[in-house]
Amino acid sequence: MITAGITLGLGQGLRILVDQGLATQSPDNLARAVGLFFILVLGLASGSFARFYLVSWIGERVVADIRKQVFNHLIDLHPGFFEQNRALEIQSRFTADTTVLQSVIGSTVSIALRNALMLIGGLLLLFITNAKLAGIILLGFPLVIVPILFFGRRVRQLSRLSQDRVADVGSYVGENLTQIKTVQAFNHQPHDRRFFAEVSERAFDIARARIKQRAWLTTIAISLVMGAIGIVIWIGGLDVIHGRITPGELAAFVFYSLLVGVAAGAISEVIGELQRAAGSAARLFELLQTEPAFDRPAEQDAGTFPNAITGDIRIDNLRFSYPGRSEHPALADICLHVQAGETLALVGPSGAGKSTLFDLLLHFYQPESGTIHIDGTDSATVSLAALRGCFSLVPQNPALFHGTVADNIRYARPDASQADVEEAARIAHAHEFIEKLPDGYLTRLGDAGLGLSGGQKQRLAIARALLADAPILLLDEATSALDAESESLIQQAMPALTSGRTTLVIAHRLATVRNADRIAVLDQGRLLAVGTHDELIQENPLYRRLAALQFREPPA
Numbered sequence: 001m002i003t004a005g006i007t008l009g010l011g012q013g014l015r016i017l018v019d020q021g022l023a024t025q026s027p028d029n030l031a032r033a034v035g036l037f038f039i040l041v042l043g044l045a046s047g048s049f050a051r052f053y054l055v056s057w058i059g060e061r062v063v064a065d066i067r068k069q070v071f072n073h074l075i076d077l078h079p080g081f082f083e084q085n086r087a088l089e090i091q092s093r094f095t096a097d098t099t100v101l102q103s104v105i106g107s108t109v110s111i112a113l114r115n116a117l118m119l120i121g122g123l124l125l126l127f128i129t130n131a132k133l134a135g136i137i138l139l140g141f142p143l144v145i146v147p148i149l150f151f152g153r154r155v156r157q158l159s160r161l162s163q164d165r166v167a168d169v170g171s172y173v174g175e176n177l178t179q180i181k182t183v184q185a186f187n188h189q190p191h192d193r194r195f196f197a198e199v200s201e202r203a204f205d206i207a208r209a210r211i212k213q214r215a216w217l218t219t220i221a222i223s224l225v226m227g228a229i230g231i232v233i234w235i236g237g238l239d240v241i242h243g244r245i246t247p248g249e250l251a252a253f254v255f256y257s258l259l260v261g262v263a264a265g266a267i268s269e270v271i272g273e274l275q276r277a278a279g280s281a282a283r284l285f286e287l288l289q290t291e292p293a294f295d296r297p298a299e300q301d302a303g304t305f306p307n308a309i310t311g312d313i314r315i316d317n318l319r320f321s322y323p324g325r326s327e328h329p330a331l332a333d334i335c336l337h338v339q340a341g342e343t344l345a346l347v348g349p350s351g352a353g354k355s356t357l358f359d360l361l362l363h364f365y366q367p368e369s370g371t372i373h374i375d376g377t378d379s380a381t382v383s384l385a386a387l388r389g390c391f392s393l394v395p396q397n398p399a400l401f402h403g404t405v406a407d408n409i410r411y412a413r414p415d416a417s418q419a420d421v422e423e424a425a426r427i428a429h430a431h432e433f434i435e436k437l438p439d440g441y442l443t444r445l446g447d448a449g450l451g452l453s454g455g456q457k458q459r460l461a462i463a464r465a466l467l468a469d470a471p472i473l474l475l476d477e478a479t480s481a482l483d484a485e486s487e488s489l490i491q492q493a494m495p496a497l498t499s500g501r502t503t504l505v506i507a508h509r510l511a512t513v514r515n516a517d518r519i520a521v522l523d524q525g526r527l528l529a530v531g532t533h534d535e536l537i538q539e540n541p542l543y544r545r546l547a548a549l550q551f552r553e554p555p556a
């Protein structure tokens, strides 16, 4: 407001300069007028400093807050959401869209506000200076506004599309770089170059369409505004010639018309930018408005378990199918009771639904029907945090994060001491190989645990689960062939892992199955039989076949 006010004040300074300084031909008056001018300029300079600093600060602040808010929201969303919306596409909304917002809030909004003030102030002063001339300008106003609104809308639509295409580019790059070995092993680069060129060109085409609309918007606005000023100078000039107004008045009037014209031009230009920001904001708020697809009490209203968990699990009539596959349920009518402290092996052919059962225990998905009770409490009534606190998970493909080996083991309990970390690593038989890494426990792992073998990753994941020390252990054995030594090391770690807790282990090895108290046989989402190894060999043909063909004997 201060800088806009001073800029408007410069017009009055100009009138005084012309009418009193120049017209009176008095050097004293001229000096006074110029002195006033310098004071105004000084105010304008310091005002501009404050405006630039403060407004840019707001831009950065808003973006940092939005990023945090979106991230805090996303990290709680159900995993199914990220399968439908590619995680990398979402990542691009984080970077590309927040950058657009930052530039808009940090500069465009300030330009828009300042120019809006100048436009309004300029129009007022136009009327005060000369109402007749101002009336002429006002008549032309709708001519300027209508095209601005028309093109502005198109710019916004194209912006949205444009950001979507940019996101495509980002996720395509991300996907290929993370899978670089597969890409290169299959000599897929020529195809990727071609696909990527298409994706980039699509993004370019949309961007070009958007730029064209904006260029039209600016061109039309400038022509109309400057045309109006030309007419004003013509009519006003005639008035000065006929002595109806002073030259200073005309000078001030032209100055204000220019100001109004420039302000209108600037606004029409930044309206395009603002529309672009609206597109980006829409993409971000879409993420914020995504509700978890779970039918359960909100986290803050949900309870916790009444007592410490002993690990008794009762599954009743559990049924679940993945979205779009309702005719082939991944789990159908599962009834299963696992007693506290028991070790239950889950076996079945690939795709039987074993990993899906773990996902439902952790409530990554909403079951279609059926219940899961833990220690007699319906797991759908407790908070997700309390529910997941009951479990330690060793997933089929263990995930490691950017950071040191110790950070990765400490993942489940960030406050664990170094001694605890080493203790867990020793039990999981990970200590030996960690010691041999270049920096021991402080060796940094790349993205997705780059720099470790499959067996080492799995042992690290076991150490992490051990450190988490939850009453129920969910172990999804890797199906990938571990080398014989890692496999026997993991087998040796099993008793320490399973003692004192309920363990559900998806087994691909006969040794694991033999160590279990009971075995559950799954096929095509159905629970076929539960029993001991010997019972099942007698009674269940599928188990007999699996035992003969699929379970890999550990080395002697």
Ligand SMILES: Nc1ncnc2c1ncn2[C@@H]1O[C@H](COP(=O)(O)OP(=O)(O)OP(=O)(O)O)[C@@H](O)[C@H]1O
Binding pocket: 083, 322, 323, 325, 330, 348, 349, 350, 351, 352, 353, 354, 355, 356, 357, 396, 479
């Ligand atoms: N995210 C998903 N979306 C849709 N269908 C899925 C998804 N994950 C698994 N499925 C399907 O659900 C079924 C069960 O998969 P699940 O991963 O539970 O098998 P599994 O028993 O763990 O097999 P494996 O021994 O090979 O790990 C399969 O038919 C699979 O194709």
Ligand SMILES: [Mg+2]
Binding pocket: 354, 355, 356, 396, 476
């Ligand atoms: Mg699986």
